[in-house]
Amino acid sequence: MKRLRHGKVELALHTLRPGEERPLLLLHGLGERSPAAVPDELSAWTGPVYALDFTGHGASTIPKGGGYHPEMLLADADAALAELGPVTLAGRGLGGYVAILLAGARPDRVRGVLVLDGPGLSGGGARPVSTHIGTPDRDASAPPDPFALLELSTDVRPPDYATLFARRARDLSGIDRPIAVCAAERPVWLEAVLGDSGVEASEPGEALARFASL
Amino acid sequence: MALPDPESVSFPGARRPDRTRSVDSDGVRLAVYEWGGAGDPPLLLNHGGFDFAGTFDGLAARLADAGWRVIAYDQRGHGDSEHAALYSWPADLRDLKCVLDSIGRAPIPAVGHSKGGSQLTELIHALPHRIWRFVNIDGLPSDHVHPDVAEHDRAKHLDEVLGTWLDWRRRTHEAVRKPGTLEELARRRARMNPRLSHEWLRYLVTIGARPDPDGWRWKIDPSLRFGGFGPFRPSWSADRARGLPVPLLGIIGTEHEEMGWGATPESLRRHLPPAARIEVVEDTGHFVHIEQPDRVAEMVLEFFA
Numbered sequence: 001m002k003r004l005r006h007g008k009v010e011l012a013l014h015t016l017r018p019g020e021e022r023p024l025l026l027l028h029g030l031g032e033r034s035p036a037a038v039p040d041e042l043s044a045w046t047g048p049v050y051a052l053d054f055t056g057h058g059a060s061t062i063p064k065g066g067g068y069h070p071e072m073l074l075a076d077a078d079a080a081l082a083e084l085g086p087v088t089l090a091g092r093g094l095g096g097y098v099a100i101l102l103a104g105a106r107p108d109r110v111r112g113v114l115v116l117d118g119p120g121l122s123g124g125g126a127r128p129v130s131t132h133i134g135t136p137d138r139d140a141s142a143p144p145d146p147f148a149l150l151e152l153s154t155d156v157r158p159p160d161y162a163t164l165f166a167r168r169a170r171d172l173s174g175i176d177r178p179i180a181v182c183a184a185e186r187p188v189w190l191e192a193v194l195g196d197s198g199v200e201a202s203e204p205g206e207a208l209a210r211f212a213s214l
Numbered sequence: 215m216a217l218p219d220p221e222s223v224s225f226p227g228a229r230r231p232d233r234t235r236s237v238d239s240d241g242v243r244l245a246v247y248e249w250g251g252a253g254d255p256p257l258l259l260n261h262g263g264f265d266f267a268g269t270f271d272g273l274a275a276r277l278a279d280a281g282w283r284v285i286a287y288d289q290r291g292h293g294d295s296e297h298a299a300l301y302s303w304p305a306d307l308r309d310l311k312c313v314l315d316s317i318g319r320a321p322i323p324a325v326g327h328s329k330g331g332s333q334l335t336e337l338i339h340a341l342p343h344r345i346w347r348f349v350n351i352d353g354l355p356s357d358h359v360h361p362d363v364a365e366h367d368r369a370k371h372l373d374e375v376l377g378t379w380l381d382w383r384r385r386t387h388e389a390v391r392k393p394g395t396l397e398e399l400a401r402r403r404a405r406m407n408p409r410l411s412h413e414w415l416r417y418l419v420t421i422g423a424r425p426d427p428d429g430w431r432w433k434i435d436p437s438l439r440f441g442g443f444g445p446f447r448p449s450w451s452a453d454r455a456r457g458l459p460v461p462l463l464g465i466i467g468t469e470h471e472e473m474g475w476g477a478t479p480e481s482l483r484r485h486l487p488p489a490a491r492i493e494v495v496e497d498t499g500h501f502v503h504i505e506q507p508d509r510v511a512e513m514v515l516e517f518f519a
Contacts, residue, residue: 065298065305066308075379156450
């Protein structure tokens, strides 16, 4: 495991399979942690595989007082990108949303995205709900940080915000169909992303084979 | 470098708080300040983005002298409050509620400036029974793009913003505020506060900055910066503003400046409750309470009478 610095947080980057080729980087779902081994559904990837623990998850720092939002996890994932160079991303749930943000933010360095089912895929919906000041289970043992569970399950995800990033990936990555949606759950933002050209529903094995050949 | 004694810098009409304390907002220590008699009725002030409670030294002293126990605090990462690892709108609201809870559970009047006014607007929507009356100084909901809130509309400029923001995040652990003399820091702040006097800005330096061996540095967390991006859009708060459940006095200036929210009575009126009162203070900018502390104190006292 390698430790990466992101602001005041230390992130844990796990090596699940070493190698010299372009890596597959796994981004876990909300409340999860990196798996100990390459998951079966991604075993078709023959190159190196790494997995990142987001802030407040797994072996990464649990900060005080919360303040989570997906853009900060995007910067977590970008710290891994700085370490690994160009990668293909496989994100579960919340990690799938973050993977699309990163593909749009760093289109020259993300060589394909798989969006997989997992916790936190929907977020707080497409529109704000009634204002409330939520408090987490402060007695919960962490990880995962209870503030992460609270805040990253209630953040608003407007469809046109997600498509903005997906379109950047499509238009700037030079990859035909850079986003593969392998998830059965289809929140509004993901339906919108799927409705765009450059995004396709796919099986993980097919998507991995296509991205590996890039 | 010779550093002046902070006590030697004063500003007419401004007064440091009578008491200081702190609250623990889920592990983040927030500095809280009070002016006036401890037994007087409480009144909460909430500062704007990139400011600190000391920017109320003029207004708070005037309100305290009129018989209020005035409470303000430094938001996380600002002033003397602890620098957090993470910052977000919901975290700011929890911090605000934590300070409010430390005052008591009975409804109290509140004044917010800029982003602090916007935070109070949200808090009132969530907890309408906790705020009795509300004065919002140039932080009223409108369609305008706010300089200190990361917004979706700024995504129009995503090309410029995304890469630079992520590059910045890669370097934040190395970030330190640039040191300088008291005069230099005052002049630097004048870029964002161009209408405020050099004397006032010098005074602010002695509160919001600290004298390090190599010069003065602003205390604000160096990882905080303007702009950024996110899914938020101004219409979310503007659309809700008409339903604000407590009496509202909005105070705005007339002169546009960089930190300002660009509000006009016309642009606000369609978003605010019909009974809301809007006061326009001529020939002032975004920091109405600093440019015209007597006038603003008078309006606040009358509204809370």
